[in-house]
Amino acid sequence: MTLHCSRATPRSAMTILCGLAALAAGGRPGAAEEWSRPAAAHLLRRAGFGGTPEQIGFLAGLGRTGAVDYLLDIPTDAAGADRLPIAAFEEPDPQEMRMLPEAERQRLQMDRRRRDLAQLQRIRRQWVDRMITTPRPLEEKMVLFWHGHLTSGHREVRSSKLLYEQNELFRRYALGNYRTLLLEVCADPAMLLYLNNAQNVRTAPNENFARELLELFTLGPGHYSEADIKETARAFTGWGVDRRTGTFRFRPRLHDDGVKTVLGVRGRLNGGDVVDIILSRPRAAEHLVERLWRFFASDDPPRAVVRRLAAGFRRGRYELKPLLRAMFRSDAFYAESVLHARVKSPVELLVGSMRALEIPPVDTDAFVLGLRLMGQDLFQPPTVKGWDGGMDWINTATLFNRYNVTARLIGGTGGRRRGPAAPMSGAAGDDWAMDSNPPPSEPQPPFDPLPMLRGRGLRRAEDVVDHCVWRLLGRSLPPERREVLIDAFRRDLRGPDPTAPQNAGAVRRLLMLIVAMPEYQLS
Amino acid sequence: MIWTRRWFLNRGLTLLGAGATAPRFIDRTATALAEESGPGARRRNGGDHRVLVVLQLAGGNDGLNTVAPFRSDDYRRARPTLALPADRVLRLDDEFALHPEAAGLKRLYDDGLLAVVHGAGYPNPNRSHFISTDVWETADPSQRSHQGWLGRYFDCTCDGRGRTDPRAAVALTGEAPLSLVGAQFDPVSFRRPDQLTWYPGRVHPAMQEAYGRLNEPAGEQPGRAGAALSFLQRTALDARLSAHEIQEAAGGAGRRGRDGASGPGGFPRNGTTGLLGAQLGMIARMIAAPLPTRVYYASLGGFDTHANQTGTHDRLMRELGGALAEFFDDLRRTGQLDRVLLMTFSEFGRRVEQNASGGTDHGAAAPMFLLGRAVRPGLHGAHPDLRRLDAGDLRWTVDFRSVYQGVLTDWLRADSRRVLGGVFPRLNVIRPG
Numbered sequence: 009m010t011l012h013c014s015r016a017t018p019r020s021a022m023t024i025l026c027g028l029a030a031l032a033a034g035g036r037p038g039a040a041e042e043w044s045r046p047a048a049a050h051l052l053r054r055a056g057f058g059g060t061p062e063q064i065g066f067l068a069g070l071g072r073t074g075a076v077d078y079l080l081d082i083p084t085d086a087a088g089a090d091r092l093p094i095a096a097f098e099e100p101d102p103q104e105m106r107m108l109p110e111a112e113r114q115r116l117q118m119d120r121r122r123r124d125l126a127q128l129q130r131i132r133r134q135w136v137d138r139m140i141t142t143p144r145p146l147e148e149k150m151v152l153f154w155h156g157h158l159t160s161g162h163r164e165v166r167s168s169k170l171l172y173e174q175n176e177l178f179r180r181y182a183l184g185n186y187r188t189l190l191l192e193v194c195a196d197p198a199m200l201l202y203l204n205n206a207q208n209v210r211t212a213p214n215e216n217f218a219r220e221l222l223e224l225f226t227l228g229p230g231h232y233s234e235a236d237i238k239e240t241a242r243a244f245t246g247w248g249v250d251r252r253t254g255t256f257r258f259r260p261r262l263h264d265d266g267v268k269t270v271l272g273v274r275g276r277l278n279g280g281d282v283v284d285i286i287l288s289r290p291r292a293a294e295h296l297v298e299r300l301w302r303f304f305a306s307d308d309p310p311r312a313v314v315r316r317l318a319a320g321f322r323r324g325r326y327e328l329k330p331l332l333r334a335m336f337r338s339d340a341f342y343a344e345s346v347l348h349a350r351v352k353s354p355v356e357l358l359v360g361s362m363r364a365l366e367i368p369p370v371d372t373d374a375f376v377l378g379l380r381l382m383g384q385d386l387f388q389p390p391t392v393k394g395w396d397g398g399m400d401w402i403n404t405a406t407l408f409n410r411y412n413v414t415a416r417l418i419g420g421t422g423g424r425r426r427g428p429a430a431p432m433s434g435a436a437g438d439d440w441a442m443d444s445n446p447p448p449s450e451p452q453p454p455f456d457p458l459p460m461l462r463g464r465g466l467r468r469a470e471d472v473v474d475h476c477v478w479r480l481l482g483r484s485l486p487p488e489r490r491e492v493l494i495d496a497f498r499r500d501l502r503g504p505d506p507t508a509p510q511n512a513g514a515v516r517r518l519l520m521l522i523v524a525m526p527e528y529q530l531s
Numbered sequence: 532m533i534w535t536r537r538w539f540l541n542r543g544l545t546l547l548g549a550g551a552t553a554p555r556f557i558d559r560t561a562t563a564l565a566e567e568s569g570p571g572a573r574r575r576n577g578g579d580h581r582v583l584v585v586l587q588l589a590g591g592n593d594g595l596n597t598v599a600p601f602r603s604d605d606y607r608r609a610r611p612t613l614a615l616p617a618d619r620v621l622r623l624d625d626e627f628a629l630h631p632e633a634a635g636l637k638r639l640y641d642d643g644l645l646a647v648v649h650g651a652g653y654p655n656p657n658r659s660h661f662i663s664t665d666v667w668e669t670a671d672p673s674q675r676s677h678q679g680w681l682g683r684y685f686d687c688t689c690d691g692r693g694r695t696d697p698r699a700a701v702a703l704t705g706e707a708p709l710s711l712v713g714a715q716f717d718p719v720s721f722r723r724p725d726q727l728t729w730y731p732g733r734v735h736p737a738m739q740e741a742y743g744r745l746n747e748p749a750g751e752q753p754g755r756a757g758a759a760l761s762f763l764q765r766t767a768l769d770a771r772l773s774a775h776e777i778q779e780a781a782g783g784a785g786r787r788g789r790d791g792a793s794g795p796g797g798f799p800r801n802g803t804t805g806l807l808g809a810q811l812g813m814i815a816r817m818i819a820a821p822l823p824t825r826v827y828y829a830s831l832g833g834f835d836t837h838a839n840q841t842g843t844h845d846r847l848m849r850e851l852g853g854a855l856a857e858f859f860d861d862l863r864r865t866g867q868l869d870r871v872l873l874m875t876f877s878e879f880g881r882r883v884e885q886n887a888s889g890g891t892d893h894g895a896a897a898p899m900f901l902l903g904r905a906v907r908p909g910l911h912g913a914h915p916d917l918r919r920l921d922a923g924d925l926r927w928t929v930d931f932r933s934v935y936q937g938v939l940t941d942w943l944r945a946d947s948r949r950v951l952g953g954v955f956p957r958l959n960v961i962r963p964g
Contacts, residue, residue, distance in 0.1 A: 164674075348759070383717070402766055405697040405719050408728070415731050489749070492745055493745075496737075496741035524746070525746070526764045526767055527760060530756070
């Protein structure tokens with residue numbers, strides 16, 4: 009069984025695969041744990057980006073433990089087969105630049121900027137495509153989590169290559185060891201530039217990175233002092249970036265190697281030492297657990313659950329897989345206060361729609377733009393806090409965008425203006441676009457829903473409606489609302505067979521109605 | 532079925548009793564629903580129904596040829612073919628004149644509605660479109676801020692209980708401009724009002740009713756999931772009501788240009804206003820509706836005149852002057868003139884010397900325009916000295932944040948220090964009070 013949203017897998021083959029796999033797995037739910045299709049759908053939505061009825065059915069057949077294990081243990085692809093060809097880091101020599109006439113210098117800088125933005129667009133497109141088609145949804149979901157937690161943004165970093173490398177870093181350690189990931193991130197060029205640590209030197213310490221490391225990334229406000237920030241900044245002095253190659257460089261001459269005290273520990277502390285000191289505090293585990301709970305489950309993590317998971321996390325030496333396993337297996341994750349109670353992020357809304365309907369991604373430029381219009385611009389979180397999420401995703405401004413972007417996934421994007429929108433603040437003029445951009449993606453064709461409906465014995469209008477509702481919403485609707493859909497669909501049909509070719513448009517319109525329901529905004 | 536506020540009022544339906552789960556802006560909307568007309572709108576609009584219109588000239592407008600030191604030898608020496616002909620410029624005083632094609636601006640100047648601030652810029656000017664535009668939109672030359680200056684204004688004016696209604700700012704751009712985006716605030720943005728609808732319903736009207744029924748409050752439901760759903764249903768209803776209100780106010784599909792009649796002063800109304808005219812026309816209608824919106828944002832592009840500047844800049848000046856003149860004519864006609872202040876900005880001016888392609892390259896300081904009854908008309912500040920350039924560029928004499936400060940303090944009556952993160956030399960361009 010693969011969770012890959014395949015462009016070519018014939019439906020019958022999928023069914024066989026599901027059946028075989030289910031047989032192989034023994035297919036019995038865990039004795040003490042409640043399990044069901046809705047629970048499996050909830051798990052797949054939260055720990056991934058949702059899926060098709062077959063995929064949910066497969067997980068439903070494994071029981072809670074089996075399903076969680078399955079999602080966590082999908083083999084990662086070694087050698088980074090999906091790697092994009094990324095242009096080498098390019099920073100012109102300041103000496104050479106100074107010798108050029110002003111106009112020439114401007115031209116070179118503009119040119120470099122244009123190429124960098126073009127590459128950023130390519131990288132954004134690839135990530136969206138990856139999320140839609142990956143056979144390892146939990147891994148990609150974790151990459152998204154890390155991107156929003158250990159944040160960096162293009163406006164400040166100004167190098168698409170460095171952000172790409174950071175993204176690959178998150179993918180490598182997505183389900184790995186938290187300590188290792190933290191250490192790598194502290195030496196990540198994009199992070200060092202984003203939070204000005206590249207400028208943090210012995211003679212002129214810059215506290216930005218130290219502050220966010222303690223306040224946002226590892227401990228949270230109230231669990232360290234201002235003095236700890238200053239001392240941490242000292243510990244990270246000299247951790248910089250080679251401006252010509254864009255790689256990490258530790259410069260001992262710029263490093264303050266004097267005695268420091270961080271969180272009560274005294275010594276000639278370097279940055280790595282500070283990370284270990286942080287991780288020796290129980291609070292560090294709790295902080296990450298809380299962040300993970302807020303990302304995957306709900307806005308108010310239950311104290312007892314947090315404590316238990318954090319203790320296990322520490323005992324497991326900060327390995328992420330055991331933590332996630334425990335979290336997704338806990339009863340609290342399936343509590344009533346968690347189910348269907350969270351607003352989907354723009355990524356979940358867009359990627360989830362594509363995966364649930366198995367729509368092959370074509371117009372990735374439109375998807376990237378759509379995510380931005382909905383408020384989630386990849387590689388440009390609004391602040392170092394990432395995306396607040398939850399109810400904040402929804403307001404008068406964004407709601408129409410959410411409805412219309414998802415409608416376009418189904419109805420197609422033909423007729424949209426070609427060419428990616430400039431990834432910078434709005435300007436009416438296109439004077440400085442975009443001639444070195446990747447060629448714009450082709451329009452997304454209207455989704456053909458008939459293959460999805462065939463072979464399921466859906467004869468009446470209400471059967472089709474029920475199937476589409478289950479596929480997209482994962483739960484049943486109150487009768488009045490179900491009636492509204494059935495009524496509208498019936499009136500739109502031509503002829504008695506709702507799955508006949510002449511009704512492809514009507515089914516599309518039904519799908520567009522469902523994704524325009526408030527219920528669909530919730531995960 | 533068109534869901535208007537009046538429809539709900541007539542049926543005694545309100546969003547009151549929304550309960551603790553509703554965000555406050557919905558509550559404010561609920562209260563406003565109960566007080567349908569003008570006074571209600573004014574109350575939502577900060578109490579003084581003042582409106583700010585921000586007009587972005589995107590690409591870097593050549594300020595030196597917009598307000599030109601037409602007698603200056605240095606000017607003519609630097610621009611052998613681009614300098615404006617002295618016999619055709621529209622004189623503002625003995626030293627400065629407007630571009631010959633900017634007749635609309637000249638008329639506004641003569642009517643006492645135009646103030647020009649010479650030499651607006653900022654320290655260590657950046658000549659990259661993207662970076663400099665960000666600087667102007669965030670009002671942060673150090674480029675640390677991620678939020679727009681007006682976004683921060685809306686974050687601050689929100690009364691701490693919840694988030695400011697997005698309708699407080701309306702941008703006629705495809706995406707929300709950074710100027711209007713705060714940490715919490717998001718404006719409504721659209722190029723055409725019909726974009727503020729559920730697009731399948733536009734294409735297939737038969738679906739619209741089902742959509743409407745699925746997107747209205749359906750009574751309280753239990754539990755967390757129920758509360759989340761209720762919130763979404765209410766927001767959906769509010770979004771549709773707002774969108775409908777905006778569409779009605781903006782005049783439907785945003786007609787381009789006007790009817791063929793001439794306006795006051797005999798200026799032809801057809802063909803001079805184009806895209807900017809359409810934007811400002813919509814804004815004028817929305818102001819007159821009245822919508823409760825406090826800030827409108829429009830954008831005109833094409834100012835990046837690296838080559839063969841003359842034809843392009845002529846056209847832009849014609850469009851700019853014509854559209855602004857018509858806009859203020861509209862405001863006068865609808866009795867809204869006192870309510871509005873319009874401010875232009877551009878990410879930079881252009882170099883003093885023309886280049887080898889009959890154009891100009893990215894520069895630095897340039898004039899800003901402020902228009903409205905509340906301005907002190909005339910020329911303000913000191914024009915940059917053409918003999919003391921900064922690597923070929925005009926040196927700024929006024930920090931643009933002084934202009935923003937004036938707008939915030941004297942017009943919007945806000946705490947400008949909180950918004951701008953500092954205090955800047957005071958400019959006396961807007962009459963306070």
